[in-house]
Amino acid sequence: MKIGVLGTGVVGNTIGSALIRAGHEVRMGSRSATNEKAAQWVAQNGSAASQGSFADAAAFGEVIFNCTKGEGSLEALGQAGENNLAGKVVVDISNPLDFSKGMPPSLFVGNTDSLAEQIQKAFPQSRVVKTLNIVTTAVMVDAGLSAPGEKGTMFISGNEEEARQFVTEQFLKPWGWDDVIDLGDLTGARAMEMILPLWVRVYMQTQNPMFSWKIVRGK
Amino acid sequence: MKIGVLGTGVVGNTIGSALIRAGHEVRMGSRSATNEKAAQWVAQNGSAASQGSFADAAAFGEVIFNCTKGEGSLEALGQAGENNLAGKVVVDISNPLDFSKGMPPSLFVGNTDSLAEQIQKAFPQSRVVKTLNIVTTAVMVDAGLSAPGEKGTMFISGNEEEARQFVTEQFLKPWGWDDVIDLGDLTGARAMEMILPLWVRVYMQTQNPMFSWKIVRGK
Numbered sequence: 001m002k003i004g005v006l007g008t009g010v011v012g013n014t015i016g017s018a019l020i021r022a023g024h025e026v027r028m029g030s031r032s033a034t035n036e037k038a039a040q041w042v043a044q045n046g047s048a049a050s051q052g053s054f055a056d057a058a059a060f061g062e063v064i065f066n067c068t069k070g071e072g073s074l075e076a077l078g079q080a081g082e083n084n085l086a087g088k089v090v091v092d093i094s095n096p097l098d099f100s101k102g103m104p105p106s107l108f109v110g111n112t113d114s115l116a117e118q119i120q121k122a123f124p125q126s127r128v129v130k131t132l133n134i135v136t137t138a139v140m141v142d143a144g145l146s147a148p149g150e151k152g153t154m155f156i157s158g159n160e161e162e163a164r165q166f167v168t169e170q171f172l173k174p175w176g177w178d179d180v181i182d183l184g185d186l187t188g189a190r191a192m193e194m195i196l197p198l199w200v201r202v203y204m205q206t207q208n209p210m211f212s213w214k215i216v217r218g219k
Numbered sequence: 220m221k222i223g224v225l226g227t228g229v230v231g232n233t234i235g236s237a238l239i240r241a242g243h244e245v246r247m248g249s250r251s252a253t254n255e256k257a258a259q260w261v262a263q264n265g266s267a268a269s270q271g272s273f274a275d276a277a278a279f280g281e282v283i284f285n286c287t288k289g290e291g292s293l294e295a296l297g298q299a300g301e302n303n304l305a306g307k308v309v310v311d312i313s314n315p316l317d318f319s320k321g322m323p324p325s326l327f328v329g330n331t332d333s334l335a336e337q338i339q340k341a342f343p344q345s346r347v348v349k350t351l352n353i354v355t356t357a358v359m360v361d362a363g364l365s366a367p368g369e370k371g372t373m374f375i376s377g378n379e380e381e382a383r384q385f386v387t388e389q390f391l392k393p394w395g396w397d398d399v400i401d402l403g404d405l406t407g408a409r410a411m412e413m414i415l416p417l418w419v420r421v422y423m424q425t426q427n428p429m430f431s432w433k434i435v436r437g438k
Contacts, residue, residue, distance in 0.1 A: 213433070
């Protein structure tokens with residue numbers, strides 16, 4: 001599949017490489033079509049990897065991964081272009097973290113709204129699916145990394161059941177997420193984004209980012 | 220130990236009975252000293268159980284459990300009386316859920332403040348410890364109930380380390396919480412209260428309230 005990955009940070013880099021390893025063609029997008037970090041990533045990932053502007057990557061992809069920082073996501077997607085997102089699944093991994101007052105961060109949207117819903121509202125023809133935002137990047141693409149022999153639960157939300165199932169089958173299961181709880185429509189993203197403050201606190205107290213969340217329950 | 224339990228609902232009832240089983244003396248407090256639900260609970264729990272007003276229960280207890288609904292917690296604690304709370308550990312189990320717009324509920328405080336911090340601010344001489352609010356009542360007092368052979372993680376926060384350790388040793392461990400992550404000061408309650416929306420969504424999708432949260436990580 002052809003996939004556009006927006007963002008050149010550790011999330012975009014890790015997701016992009018995992019998609020290449022899974023056999024996809026990936027174009028990494030950034031503000032500049034000649035971004036240096038994207039060029040390094042392309043050099044390390046072979047002929048299936050390419051780079052371009054946000055618009056180039058979005059036009060290239062049949063599916064788009066939003067791996068930009070939450071505070072810049074709406075602007076980056078705006079540069080990607082509404083037409084280039086229309087009709088496409090946009091996997092939103094971003095988090096609305098506000099670091100402006102130091103650590104731990106607060107959220108710049110929450111409770112009765114979410115960043116994923118803001119993205120869906122701004123680009124109504126896109127098919128936004130929220131997932132993966134609740135673990136550190138390395139664990140996103142390898143659910144088994146958080147502990148030997150044990151995996152956490154992943155959550156997913158989005159307004160179209162077909163899009164949620166597509167993302168679950170194409171990406172979550174191959175990356176090891178055997179236990180996926182489908183939260184239904186995109187208002188579920190409120191809940192998924194609101195556990196980030198606890199992620200940050202657990203990380204600050206344990207000094208270990210390599211953890212996942214397991215919903216412990218009977219079968 | 221003498222313990223005051225504020226609230227006659229399922230949380231107060233379950234916590235009160237578990238405390239009696241553990242050998243404590245418990246006085247259940249409510250708006251009325253002759254509350255019928257409290258009278259039933261006393262009748263079922265033997266001579267170590269008694270009832271009274273919020274102020275009676277708070278005066279009786281060396282430790283106080285706030286088991287009232289979040290929307291009524293500040294008022295109930297006000298009736299309990301600042302003097303009756305002074306110097307005492309107040310275990311706050313409440314959640315700031317706002318059901319006024321239907322299901323799922325939103326939070327009436329969050330992000331940069333929490334209900335636990337509002338309680339601490341209103342009763343500055345009390346020693347507020349937030350814990351147990353993240354699971355259904357039956358699991359609070361029996362961590363093993365969520366699944367056979369597997370337990371979740373419990374979190375705790377409060378401004379005094381000594382109070383957090385006291386609650387962990389006296390209550391959390393006896394109730395089966397072997398994995399407790401100490402989040403530090405009471406600002407951690409923001410994160411603990413903000414995962415309730417995900418609790419509600421998981422419950423709505425799975426129709427199973429008997430679950431806990433496990434932080435899956437290496438040792």
